[in-house]
Amino acid sequence: QSVLTQPPSVSGAPGQKVTISCTGSSSNLGAGYGVHWYQVLPGTAPKLLIFDNTNRHSGVPDRFSGSRSGTSASLAITGLQADDEAEYYCQSYDSSLSGSHVFGTGTKVTVL
Amino acid sequence: VQLLESGGGLVQPGGSLRLSCAASGFTFGSYAMNWVRQAPGKGLEWIGSISHSGSTYYNPSLKSRVTISVDTSRNQFSLKMISVTATDTAMYYCARDLGPVINPDNWFEPWGQGILVTVSS
Numbered sequence: 001q002s003v004l005t006q007p008p009s010v011s012g013a014p015g016q017k018v019t020i021s022c023t024g025s026s027s028n029l030g031a032g033y034g035v036h037w038y039q040v041l042p043g044t045a046p047k048l049l050i051f052d053n054t055n056r057h058s059g060v061p062d063r064f065s066g067s068r069s070g071t072s073a074s075l076a077i078t079g080l081q082a083d084d085e086a087e088y089y090c091q092s093y094d095s096s097l098s099g100s101h102v103f104g105t106g107t108k109v110t111v112l
Numbered sequence: 113v114q115l116l117e118s119g120g121g122l123v124q125p126g127g128s129l130r131l132s133c134a135a136s137g138f139t140f141g142s143y144a145m146n147w148v149r150q151a152p153g154k155g156l157e158w159i160g161s162i163s164h165s166g167s168t169y170y171n172p173s174l175k176s177r178v179t180i181s182v183d184t185s186r187n188q189f190s191l192k193m194i195s196v197t198a199t200d201t202a203m204y205y206c207a208r209d210l211g212p213v214i215n216p217d218n219w220f221e222p223w224g225q226g227i228l229v230t231v232s233s
Binding site for chain 1 (some may be wrong): 148153155156157158161169171172175205207216217219220221222223224225226
């Protein structure tokens with residue numbers, strides 16, 4: 001089981017805004033480790049969207065934005081488009097046990 | 113920048129899998145590299161990392177079965193996993209790290225296209 005929890009699915013109509021949460025604990029997000037977000041389109045490799053909590057990777061539209069507070073982080077997608085339909089994962093680091101990069105449980109975004 | 117995995121396919125339960133990742137388009141020795149996998153219907157799972165100097169870090173849940181190595185002369189790095197079971201069936205990805213040193217705050221980009229490993233008799 002992942003130590004970062006995301007909602008299994010979120011949905012929205014074209015043009016709407018959706019928000020994906022990533023909830024951790026004191027050994028990961030609460031310890032101040034950076035949060036990064038990836039988009040996984042069907043049948044393709046993950047692509048970096050957001051790094052270091054709020055920074056958009058090169059070429060990523062400004063419709064995607066990241067935020068964090070305490071033991072949680074969020075990815076917001078505004079102006080939802082059909083090609084935003086994908087899985088989204090948060091990633092951070094967990095210092096418990098021997099330490100490990102960890103991914104969130106993943107969220108499927110459906111465009112209605 | 114391109115990463116290309118090879119070596120996937122069918123592996124017998126109890127056997128070993130060995131994957132390679134060939135890198136091009138960047139100075140290979142200037143980056144740490146990672147392996148990540150995604151089992152069917154499951155999420156992403158970090159397997160391990162290797163720094164530019166060869167230091168390795170593994171997912172504690174896989175550490176006893178995994179070895180990551182690097183061949184800088186061939187711009188390749190490899191993953192070996194022993195004692196595989198059906199739960200190791202997954203798409204395996206290699207991904208470049210932020211820089212040469214493994215840091216808890218690092219992210220992964222770019223990723224290879226992935227290679228499928230199926231563990232079955």
